[in-house]
Structures are given as structure tokens and as C-alpha cells.
Amino acid sequence: MIRLPVVLVLLSGTVGCAAPPPPPEHLARKLAVLPVNNKTGEPLVVAGDGLLDRYVFRTEPATVSEVLEAEAVFQLRAKGFEIATPLSEKKVLSGRIPRDSADAAELAAQAGLGPLCLYLEVRRWEPEGRAHVNYVIVDVEASLVDVQSRTLVWKHERRGPIGTPGNFLLEAACITAARRVAEDLLSPLAPAP
Numbered sequence: 001m002i003r004l005p006v007v008l009v010l011l012s013g014t015v016g017c018a019a020p021p022p023p024p025e026h027l028a029r030k031l032a033v034l035p036v037n038n039k040t041g042e043p044l045v046v047a048g049d050g051l052l053d054r055y056v057f058r059t060e061p062a063t064v065s066e067v068l069e070a071e072a073v074f075q076l077r078a079k080g081f082e083i084a085t086p087l088s089e090k091k092v093l094s095g096r097i098p099r100d101s102a103d104a105a106e107l108a109a110q111a112g113l114g115p116l117c118l119y120l121e122v123r124r125w126e127p128e129g130r131a132h133v134n135y136v137i138v139d140v141e142a143s144l145v146d147v148q149s150r151t152l153v154w155k156h157e158r159r160g161p162i163g164t165p166g167n168f169l170l171e172a173a174c175i176t177a178a179r180r181v182a183e184d185l186l187s188p189l190a191p192a193p
Contacts, residue, residue: 023144023154026192031081032113032147033073034104035097036065036120044125046174064125064174068140071182072120080191084113101143105150114147120185124159125174133173135161142185158184 038044044064073083098104104119124139141157162180167173 021154021156021188023188023190027144027153027189028115029080029082029191030084030113030115031076031191032084032108032111032117033069033076034107034117034119036069036122037097037099038063038065038122038125040122040125042125044122044174046171064178065122067175067178068120068122068182071178072118072142072186075182075186076118076189079186079189081189082191084111101145101152101155102150104143105145105147108145108147109150116153117145117147119143119145125177127164127170127173127177130170131168133164133167133170135163136173136177137161138177138181140181140185144189154189156185156188 045061046064046067047062077083096107098107098119100121101119104117108114108117119142121141121143122139123141124137126137127133128135137160139157139159141155143152144154145151146153158181162177164173164176167176
């Protein structure tokens with residue numbers, strides 16, 4: 001009999017990988033990436049929460065949201081987008097995280113960024129365990145919003161298990177999953193020539 005984790009990993013290639021809706025053909029080259037909204041109700045700390053991290057290495061905590069934001073910025077820059085300083089570092093936010101895509105556009109407008117902003121929302125993030133993590137079940141949505149008109153330009157979501165074989169620790173599995181989620185969500189985006 002096939003075990004459930006094996007079935008989930010096998011299905012990860014088919015679930016959530018449907019062709020994303022195509023974005024508009026001529027996207028602006030400048031793009032702001034907003035802090036990721038974690039709607040799971042859990043802190044989703046991937047590093048810096050252990051005793052050694054806190055007291056020996058003095059590691060700052062890192063969350064799935066921060067890893068996902070950094071991965072989105074990295075991948076969009078690699079595609080040729082000009083990414084403004086991450087909004088999570090802007091003083092205008094005062095620690096605020098956008099609640100939805102409309103709020104994301106409002107925050108980007110207040111910071112004087114645009115013409116487009118990317119809003120990411122984590123609705124589910126469940127690793128298989130803390131060690132030998134073979135998959136992470138995710139539900140993440142990406143929205144591209146026109147900052148000036150506050151209209152939704154494009155939206156895509158990634159749901160289901162993401163295989164993370166070979167990752168011994170939770171931290172590595174979450175980073176692998178965040179990289180894969182960003183790749184899956186942002187693959188159709190390209191700046192205007």
C-alpha cells in the first residue's frame with residue numbers, strides 16, 4: 001500500500017501547477033514588492049527560534065514571509081524588473097503589513113512607489129514535520145496591482161504540496177518551498193522590453 005506522504009509528493013507535480021493566467025503583455029519595468037501577509041495565524045519562524053540561535057549565535061528570527069519576500073525580489077530582479085527598496089524597510093510602513101491587495105496599493109502609493117506593486121498572501125504553510133521534511137503544503141496567492149488606479153492587474157495562486165526531498169531540517173525545507181512557490185507564482189511575469 002502506498003503511504004500518504006508519497007502520494008502527496010507525487011501529486012505535488014499536478015496540484016497547483018495549472019497554467020497561470022497570462023499577465024498583461026507590457027508590464028512596467030518598475031515594481032514594488034510589499035511585505036508578505038501571513039494569514040495562517042502562526043508565526044512561521046524558520047530560523048532563529050532555537051536556544052543555540054538565540055543565545056550562542058545570536059541569530060535574528062527569520063520567517064517564511066521574509067524568505068518569500070526576499071525570494072520574490074531576487075527572482076523579479078533576475079527577470080529584469082527594477083525593484084524598489086523593499087517596502088518592509090521603508091519608514092512609511094511603521095511595521096504595517098498590507099491586509100489585502102487594495103491596502104498594498106495604498107501603502108505603495110504612500111511610499112511613492114510604483115507604478116505596480118506585488119502583494120503576496122500566505123493562507124496555508126504546513127511542513128510535514130520538523131526533520132526529514134519531504135513536503136510543505138502551501139496556499140499562497142500573488143496579486144499585481146496598479147498603484148495609481150488601485151486596480152488588480154493580475155492574480156495567481158499556488159496550492160498543494162511542494163516536494164522538498166533531501167531537506168533534513170525544517171528551515172531548509174521552508175526555504176526550498178519558498179523558492180519554488182516564488183518560481184511557480186512569478187514565472188509568467190516579464191517586464192516590457
